[in-house]
Amino acid sequence: MRIKFCIHTISSMVNMEAQEIQLKIAFIFLLINSVLTQQQVRLSSDSEWSALLELRSSLGLRAKDWPKKTDPCIEWNGVKCQNGRVVGLTISGLSRTRRGRLNPRFAVDSLPKFTLLESFNSSGFSLPGSIPDWFGQSLGALRVLDLRSCSITGLIPSTLGMLSSLSVLNLSQNLLSGSIPSSFSTLRNLTILDLSSNYLSGPIPTGFGSISGLQFLNLSYNSLTASIPVQLGKLSRLVELDIGFNSLSGSLPEELGGLRSLQKMLVGNNGLEGPLPANLFSNLTQLRYVVLGRNNFDGDLTNVLWSNPQLGFLDVSSNNFTGVLPDLATIFNASTSFNFSNNLFYGNLSFRYGDFHLVDLTLFFIYFLFCLLNIFFITMKLLKLVMLFIFLLYL
Template identity: 45%
Template sequence: MLIKVQLHICVLLLWLLVNSVVVLTQVVPLSSTVERTALFDLRVSLGIRARYWPRKPDPCGNWTGVQCRNGRVIGVNLSGLRRTRLGRINPTFAVDALVNCSQLVSFNSSGFSLPGSIPDWFGSNLNALQVLDLTSSSVFGPIPSSIGSLNRLTRLLLSGNSLTGNVPDSLRQLSSLSELNLSVNMLTGSIPLSVSALGNLTRLDLSSNFLSGPIPPEFGSLARLSYLNCSNNSLASNVPAQLANLSRLVNLDLSFNSLSGSLPSGLLINLQAIVFLDVSSNNLTGNLPDLSTLSSTLSNVTLNFSNNRFYGSVNSNVSSFDLIDVSNNYLQGLDVPTGNGTFLSGNCFLRLPNQRSLNDCRAFYASNGLPFDGDPVSPVQPPVRKKDNNRLKYVLAGVFGGLGVVIIIVIVSVLLLKTCNKRSVSQRSANVEPVVEEGNTKDKSIPVDILSLTNSFKYEQMLQATSGFSDANLIKHGHSGDIFSGTLEDGFEVVIKRIDMRSSRKDCYMTELELYSKDMHTRLVPLMGHCLEHETEKLLVYKYMPNGDLSKSLFRPTSLVDDGLQSLDWITRLKIATGAAEGLAYLHHECSPPLVHRDIQASSILLDDKYDVRLGSLSEVCAQGVDNNQNVITRLLRISSNPESTPSGSAPAICAYDVYCFGKVLLELVTGKLGISGSEDSSTKEWVDQTLTFINNYDKELVSKIVDQSLIIDEDLLDEVWAVAIVAKSCLNPKPAKRPQMAHILKALETPFRVVREEDFSSGRLRNNSSRRSWSAALFGSWRQSFSGSINSQSQTYKDSNSGPKQAVRDNSQGSGANDRRFSSEIFPEPIDNNDVERP
């Protein structure tokens, strides 16, 4: 009986327990009609999809991101929610309905686009708010001073937006604030002292703004601070010694500023909890602080002192740290322990690779009045007996005499080979050499101070503009160096080429500077400046091109839901082709001597905001007929030279190579097939040969089989496409001497109708029947005559090709059919023997 009673009691207790759990877990429905209306208004103003906020179910238990307590709304989280199609059309900071949620504790729109300014009523009406998270919400404008009225606020997260103006002084009133994140905005002015009044702060992030002035010494009073990040600003002055009072500090990042002076002596002695310290890319100087105390107390410590002006020796075992970077300073020493996480390059260590030159180190230490231990000690020479001196004289006389004879022979041989090569090149590429009008030849001996033509930037400016040459700013790896995007201090966008002198030609950057010293032509990418401070790397600064290069702009991803591609229209493509031809015509015909680009492809054709062409990749430019190989022995051993150059510099450069590469660019524009101009493999050559079979000056309809299907073209536009295809085929002739000059190509692209319509005899139409040649014959005349070996073709000048098209006339003596066949065969001459084919 007792057992039965006990069993009943257990069942009763279990029943009571289950019912209490159900009661406790049951969500109380939203009881406030005002708040219900506010949520529905917010649903409409933000365009929240019904799948997240359904209309009929109660918001407290069924709406994603809505949190309630006792039937009242205490939290709204928009992070991860998606708008309806109508809501995405014109999103704004439309959250006025929240003013009626008087008990709101948390508002989070992280990652949810709310373009607009923060309303003033946030501070005056949401008095219960404890968490305000607007991270990456597209918010702009100033931070309202009314935020200071939220005296219960513990977390204020506004990073990743476009906030402007100063940090409001009213933030001093947020006495409960534990986390303040204003990073990655456009805030200006100095750091207000009001921030130092926030005694409960544990995390403070002001990085990636435009803040200036000193770091407030009052930060040392923030005793609970464990995370402080002021990097990527324009902060100046010294690192305040009061930061050493932050005994709980774990992370300190002051990198990429303009801080100067030495680090406080007691900084690392007192910061015993620090595991991450970054003061890189400043103007700090003096001795490194003693690191021995850290190495003995902590593990996994990361220290970055790089890109400053620290000097002296390293006074601790740097290999004991998880990562330490002291590169690009002026530290010295003989024996420095290294490890996998130790970076010591760009200093004055005598026994380590990749250090500064001794002259640079000596000059630095001498200018600062410091001793430098890198001065080599002259070895003691043993006394030489008089008898041995005479023998040494005879040996040296024989050696230098023989060496002099060898040098004379080498010089004579080089002069003879140069003479022979010039004759060979002039004979074999006579039809490719541009002819300059007499009297227009530019003086080659005009003295120009190249470096004074553009701005000279400091290396620290370049680091700040590119976020330390970070991977996020890397555009691509170019032939001569890595290409980075950057933003200067005044907000001007630039592109920076970083040339590593250890892996590039020593004069590759001078090639571009010399080119710009001749003429800042409008078709060359504008050079804004340079930074030549370091021997190991040189930096060239160019104007940023908003539309990138042709390889990226021919097809661009759209913002549509299906992630489609938007194709450039034909008018824009023809504009690009004409602009590129104009730039090459300048190099080939207006420069003296003629210059060969040698790297024409879609990626070197840059486009500004109006799709106007600017030629880039100018590091390979050289004069026509010049051997770019710097090895004299290689020159002497090369008995015969190919008259056509490749970018490797293995043979003298000729303009016909640019013409061939430009022909492949034209094929890309016509067919829409990407990667043709930048490839030399067999599959690309096979595709080009097959495509050229569809280009025929007899039949326009054949071109429609290879035209980019994304183009919408009418009959007139198809004539233009046909004309450009004909020009492309003429550029891709296997024999360099049979390709047209760039001046003729430019004229053809400027008036493409006259290329096809005045030579179209399929309908039996004849132009003015006279003994004069037609416009197209005038366009390609000098090229054809030079191909046939006529000496008189040398008199055809660039002036003739630019004097405007002649009146279209034809010689009627042979009949239209004969003339048509003769013209087409001369535009596309076929080699007699398949073995007699020259390739670029």
């Protein structure tokens, strides 16, 4: 009987402990659910609810993404809310109705009603038409504006320079034309600026040098002209500079040596000329990716560029560089890719192609053989002169 009593007592204690653990788990789940419910506050603004319905209609969005009978802050794809107010809209990747697909337009006139809107992302979502001036006048809280690959046409409105809180501006892969607004130089909080793959013309604004926090600047694949502003050298936090595939002229400014954080420099496919500044690369110790190809540079390649241990990709092709090609095996590691083709280098090749990831020395060999042929013909001429001289001595 005592044994049975002990077993019953132990069993009761185990059951009590199990129930206590279950209660604790249930309490934790209730607490988590309460926190999540607090985070998912319903939309509290009637004007913003109306604005969302207007946007849904004007863009022709399908009901499965923005269903009318549900709360936008909780159920609608791409809608981000904070304290019951809309702070972020992402229409990228959303589906359109058949009517919306047949007649896409830059129809976002209800956006100014979202007075706390910090982010608008429509990347890859077709919005044919021009950017309205009110974008910069009525969206003062905006921090992220991503309109890449939206089939946007026309000029970039200068009023975008009024978006003082903006940190990311991406207008790439569109059909924008005209010049880059000089008002962009007032965007002091900007960290990413991408205007690549458009039809922009004119010079790079000198005021870009005053955007001290800029980290990524991509102006490639446009029709920009004039020289590279020396003021860009003030961007000490810049990590990536891509101004390739334009019509820029002049020399590469020595002031770019001030880009101490730079890891990628792409200035290829322009009309840049002259020798590389001797001190340009001495401070650019973080460089990993350099494209100088398809310009009109001449002179020797700086030894500082050769000796950078961080360098993983170097393209200096299709220029007029001269001088002795260094011993590549002692400079670059096995993961390095480089292209020296279509230049006037000379020297000995003391490495195996298998030692490197990618090697292109096209026309270096042609020039090398040309030099050998010149030496051969000069030697033959000298030999003929020596034989003639000896022949005359015996007469």
